[in-house]
Amino acid sequence: MSDIERLNSMLPNSLSVEESREKGILTLSVGPQHPGSGHFRLIIKVDGDIIVDAEPDPGYVHRGEEKMCEYRNFMQNIPHLERPVIADSCSILYPYCLAIEELLNIEAPRRAKFIRVIMSEINKMIFELYWLGIYGIFLGHSTMFMWPMADRELLIDLAELASGARVTHAYFVPGGVRNDLPDIFKDRAVRQLKYFRNRLNEYSKVFYENPLFIDRTKGVGILSREDAINLGVTGPVLRGSNVPYDIRKVEPYDVYDELNFDVKYMKDGDCFARAYVPYLEMYESVDLILQALEKMPDGPVRAKLPPNPKGKVGEVFKRVEAGRGELAYYVISDGTQKPYRVKLSVPSFRAIPAMRKLLIGARLADMPAIYWGLNYWPVEADR
Amino acid sequence: MSSIEGMFKALEAGSKHVLIKRFTLFYPEQKLKFVGDGYQFDPKEGVGIAGYRGRHILFHDKCTGCQLCSIMCEGIAEAISMVKIDKEYKQNKKGIMPQIDYGKCVFCGLCVDACPFYALFMTDDYELSAYTKEHLIYTPDQLSIKPNYKGEYVIDINEFGATHKKDIK
Numbered sequence A: 001m002s003d004i005e006r007l008n009s010m011l012p013n014s015l016s017v018e019e020s021r022e023k024g025i026l027t028l029s030v031g032p033q034h035p036g037s038g039h040f041r042l043i044i045k046v047d048g049d050i051i052v053d054a055e056p057d058p059g060y061v062h063r064g065e066e067k068m069c070e071y072r073n074f075m076q077n078i079p080h081l082e083r084p085v086i087a088d089s090c091s092i093l094y095p096y097c098l099a100i101e102e103l104l105n106i107e108a109p110r111r112a113k114f115i116r117v118i119m120s121e122i123n124k125m126i127f128e129l130y131w132l133g134i135y136g137i138f139l140g141h142s143t144m145f146m147w148p149m150a151d152r153e154l155l156i157d158l159a160e161l162a163s164g165a166r167v168t169h170a171y172f173v174p175g176g177v178r179n180d181l182p183d184i185f186k187d188r189a190v191r192q193l194k195y196f197r198n199r200l201n202e203y204s205k206v207f208y209e210n211p212l213f214i215d216r217t218k219g220v221g222i223l224s225r226e227d228a229i230n231l232g233v234t235g236p237v238l239r240g241s242n243v244p245y246d247i248r249k250v251e252p253y254d255v256y257d258e259l260n261f262d263v264k265y266m267k268d269g270d271c272f273a274r275a276y277v278p279y280l281e282m283y284e285s286v287d288l289i290l291q292a293l294e295k296m297p298d299g300p301v302r303a304k305l306p307p308n309p310k311g312k313v314g315e316v317f318k319r320v321e322a323g324r325g326e327l328a329y330y331v332i333s334d335g336t337q338k339p340y341r342v343k344l345s346v347p348s349f350r351a352i353p354a355m356r357k358l359l360i361g362a363r364l365a366d367m368p369a370i371y372w373g374l375n376y377w378p379v380e381a382d383r
Numbered sequence B: 001m002s003s004i005e006g007m008f009k010a011l012e013a014g015s016k017h018v019l020i021k022r023f024t025l026f027y028p029e030q031k032l033k034f035v036g037d038g039y040q041f042d043p044k045e046g047v048g049i050a051g052y053r054g055r056h057i058l059f060h061d062k063c064t065g066c067q068l069c070s071i072m073c074e075g076i077a078e079a080i081s082m083v084k085i086d087k088e089y090k091q092n093k094k095g096i097m098p099q100i101d102y103g104k105c106v107f108c109g110l111c112v113d114a115c116p117f118y119a120l121f122m123t124d125d126y127e128l129s130a131y132t133k134e135h136l137i138y139t140p141d142q143l144s145i146k147p148n149y150k151g152e153y154v155i156d157i158n159e160f161g162a163t164h165k166k167d168i169k
């Protein structure tokens, strides 16, 4: 059986038009004009308020990122590659830089590796807070929208201090980072992160122990361990289904093997677990940054490169753990100044089969909880 | 844990914030302070200098009209075009300098990295709104003006919470 057939056999069959008419089933189109789904359409069929069929329809914001890469040199690719996820722009650029470094045969200086770890963890938190805020507002909890957005501002200021831009940092380059951290960075980062850790404790009281939130998410949209593995989900969704799998541990890149951290996971596989894993990971991120700031050596931050470097002929595959899961790049070079082919494998796209699986049989009111729990980011999925 | 207990916990955690100073920054009256004078690049070392990436600043006495910035931006946003200038500079034989269209620029700063003559940097100025698209196009003369952005507020964190305060120095 091919992979596609196997995937199809795991999912229920679609209903035909005649069948739905007979049974009095209503077809609804959720999206694509951003009704909380992002620029993404979900065609759902409901019987009463039970969803009997769901068909995710991605592609509305396809930008041809992969094709665009073929017409630009290795440096010029940086700004447009971070557009798919501006809230997590360092993480989406990270594997690209690792891949191009291998093609150009250079290595980033040690200090740059630490800075990259720090920035990618800050970005991961920025993304998770944004996501948490939107998750909160879609479950009707507006305090949980305001709080993460305000605390996110602190982290954005921190990222801005290092990179000079608020969201699209364009900070990582093949060969290290663009500029060194300013002197006041360490001091401010330590102060802000300690404050942020206290705030995370308050989140638990207002959100995760709140009966309003628990009732909406506990036992809703359960994804079993087997399904999670077979449907190919990654990141917090996978870890929420009792699979402790994290690229930072499995295939450590840069200096992650020198830092201490645990892979956080939950056993239940429901929406609550998927929302709780990123929360636990934010604690880990704070610890990781504090550790990296302590261990960071002095030295250069960018390897010298000629202005328009040529890659060696070859293929590279690199992956990192982003805020939403595993982000991988496959780059082929034919020895010119431009990549021959760049393939992005993004975590959001891989959440689509699971979305269909979880939505079928759920109540319509649970749709936002399930949808946002999967950490789906339409622009990234469409690339 | 019962529902009632959870409700009270949430209310208690939330109500504490009535007494805490707000985090909101009153933007046009208060502006954030940035580190440095904007993003700069040192071509000799091949590494940038941290700073905010706002509008560019062009030093007329250094720009040679080599077009490297414009070639870099061609693959990014096509925001830079080279235009004729009236004045004559002896290092600039061709008499051309970059003109930047801020309707297209994405503020990546890679043109600054491409300039080998310390002629193009970025500044703290991010207030670039205009009434028409044409007003967003900055000519070499406009680009040479140093902006007077005055950011004075910094984030203040103490045991009661986070807020902004004026930086006294």
Ligand code: SF4
Pocket (backbone or CB within 6 Å): B072, B073, B076, B077, B078, B079, B080, B100, B104, B105, B106, B107, B108, B109, B110, B111, B112
């Ligand atoms: S900052 Fe980027 S987009 Fe703007 S002019 Fe320079 S290279 Fe072009």
Ligand code: SF4
Pocket (backbone or CB within 6 Å): B062, B063, B064, B065, B066, B067, B068, B069, B070, B097, B098, B114, B115, B116, B117, B118, B119, B120
């Ligand atoms: S700003 Fe720099 S890169 Fe651009 S034309 Fe002038 S000298 Fe050349």
